[in-house]
Amino acid sequence: MTFTHRSLISELRALITIAWKEWVIFKRYPSWVIAIVIWPVLFPVGYIFTAKALGGPAGVDLAAFRALAGTEDYVSFIVIGSILWMWLNMTLWDAGLQLRNEQMRGTLESNWLCPVWRGSILIGSSLTKLATSLFCLAVSAVEFRLIYGIRLASGNPALLALVFLLVIPIIYGIGITFASLVLRFKEANALVFLVRGVFMIFCGLTFPIEVLPGWMRSVAACLPLTYAIRDIRAAILTNVTLAELMPDLTILAGFALAMPALGYILFLATERRSRRTGDLGQY
Amino acid sequence: MSDRMVIAEPLPNDTLAATTPRHSNGSAPKRPDIVEVRELRKVFVKRTKADVSGWRKLLPFGTRTTETFTAVQGINFSIKEGEIFGLLGPNGAGKTTTIRMLCTLLQPTSGTATINGYEIARQANLVRQHLGAVLTGERSIYWKLTGRENLEYFAALYHIPPLIARRRVSELLERLDLANRADELVERYSSGMKQRIAIAKALLASPPVLLLDEPTIGLDPQSARNLRELILEIKREERTILLTTHYMEEADLLCDRVGIIDQGKIIALDTPSNLKSSIKQLDVVQMEVENLDPALTDALNQLPAVRHVVSRYSDAERVWSLALHADDSRGILPHLIELIGSRGGQIRHLAVAQPSLEDVFISLTGKQLRD
Numbered sequence: 181m182t183f184t185h186r187s188l189i190s191e192l193r194a195l196i197t198i199a200w201k202e203w204v205i206f207k208r209y210p211s212w213v214i215a216i217v218i219w220p221v222l223f224p225v226g227y228i229f230t231a232k233a234l235g236g237p238a239g240v241d242l243a244a245f246r247a248l249a250g251t252e253d254y255v256s257f258i259v260i261g262s263i264l265w266m267w268l269n270m271t272l273w274d275a276g277l278q279l280r281n282e283q284m285r286g287t288l289e290s291n292w293l294c295p296v297w298r299g300s301i302l303i304g305s306s307l308t309k310l311a312t313s314l315f316c317l318a319v320s321a322v323e324f325r326l327i328y329g330i331r332l333a334s335g336n337p338a339l340l341a342l343v344f345l346l347v348i349p350i351i352y353g354i355g356i357t358f359a360s361l362v363l364r365f366k367e368a369n370a371l372v373f374l375v376r377g378v379f380m381i382f383c384g385l386t387f388p389i390e391v392l393p394g395w396m397r398s399v400a401a402c403l404p405l406t407y408a409i410r411d412i413r414a415a416i417l418t419n420v421t422l423a424e425l426m427p428d429l430t431i432l433a434g435f436a437l438a439m440p441a442l443g444y445i446l447f448l449a450t451e452r453r454s455r456r457t458g459d460l461g462q463y
Numbered sequence: 464m465s466d467r468m469v470i471a472e473p474l475p476n477d478t479l480a481a482t483t484p485r486h487s488n489g490s491a492p493k494r495p496d497i498v499e500v501r502e503l504r505k506v507f508v509k510r511t512k513a514d515v516s517g518w519r520k521l522l523p524f525g526t527r528t529t530e531t532f533t534a535v536q537g538i539n540f541s542i543k544e545g546e547i548f549g550l551l552g553p554n555g556a557g558k559t560t561t562i563r564m565l566c567t568l569l570q571p572t573s574g575t576a577t578i579n580g581y582e583i584a585r586q587a588n589l590v591r592q593h594l595g596a597v598l599t600g601e602r603s604i605y606w607k608l609t610g611r612e613n614l615e616y617f618a619a620l621y622h623i624p625p626l627i628a629r630r631r632v633s634e635l636l637e638r639l640d641l642a643n644r645a646d647e648l649v650e651r652y653s654s655g656m657k658q659r660i661a662i663a664k665a666l667l668a669s670p671p672v673l674l675l676d677e678p679t680i681g682l683d684p685q686s687a688r689n690l691r692e693l694i695l696e697i698k699r700e701e702r703t704i705l706l707t708t709h710y711m712e713e714a715d716l717l718c719d720r721v722g723i724i725d726q727g728k729i730i731a732l733d734t735p736s737n738l739k740s741s742i743k744q745l746d747v748v749q750m751e752v753e754n755l756d757p758a759l760t761d762a763l764n765q766l767p768a769v770r771h772v773v774s775r776y777s778d779a780e781r782v783w784s785l786a787l788h789a790d791d792s793r794g795i796l797p798h799l800i801e802l803i804g805s806r807g808g809q810i811r812h813l814a815v816a817q818p819s820l821e822d823v824f825i826s827l828t829g830k831q832l833r834d
Binding site for chain 2: 181183184186191200205286289290291292293294455456457460461
């Protein structure tokens with residue numbers, strides 16, 4: 181008789197333990213301070229000063245920008261875009277590489293040998309990545325307030341929270357999809373550059389997407405981050421109402437359901453393939 | 464989520480029951496088979512770049528061809544409760560592929576196997592509940608966690624209730640002589656200690672079956688000896704152990720029965736003593752020779768009554784080791800010594816030895832385990 185006793189509670193306990201393990205390992209690498217505290221401040225600086233130069237002295241040339249973006253506050257505009265991009269970037273490197281990291285460490289097979297639900301392994305470590313990413317975003321918000329004078333909590337906080345709730349499953353859906361692809365192709369760098377490059381160019385990270393040519397705007401309309409960035413900017417920088425954002429929020433809700441589902445389907449397909457080819461333990 | 468342990472039953476398998484008698488001659492019941500492997504086969508499909516010439520060599524993408532490689536060729540064996548069963552064979556023989564199929568990491572191409580009555584393909588999760596496995600040894604645990612944290616983590620993944628898990632972790636740490644280092648990071652452990660944590664992890668759920676893939680590989684002699692003692696201790700708890708090894712001494716020392724595997728096929732299966740007895744009529748002559756002409760092994764093979772000659776050169780000692788199987792060593796020894804001497808070789812050591820499992824392997828395949 182083994183001590184194994186599988187139930188819903190034991191599965192939840194496993195999930196929390198996986199999240200705990202990820203956290204313990206994360207904090208034992210001192211470089212986490214750079215990731216959480218220093219990088220968020222440095223990242224948007226280049227874009228902000230570029231915008232400052234283009235805007236002319238005291239922002240005299242900002243009229244065109246205001247016409248397209250609906251705000252003159254280009255610093256907040258850029259910071260919001262860069263925060264979303266930074267979040268996606270962290271998710272691609274952390275959650276997206278979690279299975280690959282386990283594979284390279286040699287521990288992926290150990291986890292696979294356990295009778296735990298495979299989804300727990302994926303979700304458990306994503307939970308820690310989510311917590312650290314949100315903490316990083318919170319630290320960024322405080323730093324932006326202190327350094328650039330940006331108040332990210334202004335505007336419509338309830339609407340902002342709603343958009344954020346929809347963005348979380350989208351970002352982690354992309355992360356899970358990415359994790360499965362990396363496990364399949366055993367190469368992360370090229371995939372990270374490709375995915376984040378696409379989002380950076382098409383989603384209006386530091387500029388209003390209205391400046392893009394028509395075909396690029398069509399591509400942008402297919403990417404969830406386009407809506408996420410636009411809605412978060414609207415919720416913070418303008419007095420937009422829920423009704424006005426409803427069409428975008430409906431699209432975001434669709435992505436919030438579709439992306440995790442796509443990620444999980446791809447994950448199951450990758451697992452089945454690994455059982456056939458035996459490449460789970462190969463690095 | 465339902466409690467699968469309660470609702471699931473082992474799959475009936477009439478074929479297995481028919482081919483594996485549980486009692487013999489109405490006498491005392493034999494121990495039942497806890498692992499049964501029938502016609503297990505694994506074929507890997509490999510896509511390789513076609514051989515192209517000229518400018519096409521420079522292209523990153525080219526025509527690809529598909530090749531198949533049969534790693535395991537329809538093997539059969541069963542293991543009784545409480546037995547240590549060894550799969551002995553050289554690297555690439557199919558040992559690890561077999562063990563990976565049994566622990567559900569790899570899907571068989573055909574054939575079937577059951578662990579404690581559960582079928583590996585259809586009841587994979589139940590199989591995982593009833594076995595512990597050590598596959599990649601020290602790399603199978605987290606080096607940035609302590610020994611205790613590792614075990615507590617895997618206990619949760621085995622769905623062991625927290626109170627039992629804490630007690631079990633302490634027991635195992637104590638038993639494997641790791642209690643005083645339990646709260647240190649694993650990265651500070653020696654290889655032997657890491658391997659013991661990996662074994663403790665496999666024992667956490669108290670599984671009836673343990674799969675150990677090359678458990679002593681890379682360990683220093685003392686750690687390997689300690690680990691072998693531990694494996695014997697685990698056997699005394701009536702657990703069943705399947706281990707793979709290419710060390711014939713290890714198989715001889717630990718295993719109740721040994722399956723000799725080569726090129727994906729089990730070519731002999733019996734107790735170590737029976738396997739050795741099967742070639743007892745052969746004399747095994749072991750020699751160490753300096754300045755041996757490598758071509759001489761062919762000449763030695765031509766001597767009357769010689770069945771096999773295998774040779775290996777040691778770079779470190781600059782000496783050739785020869786193992787020669789013959790029907791009558793007394794008859795051939797004078798010829799042997801004369802032939803080697805005539806070609807400038809100097810015999811440093813010569814002994815007529817008892818056959819080992821390696822000799823069994825040589826007599827079956829004509830090559831050494833470490834070829």
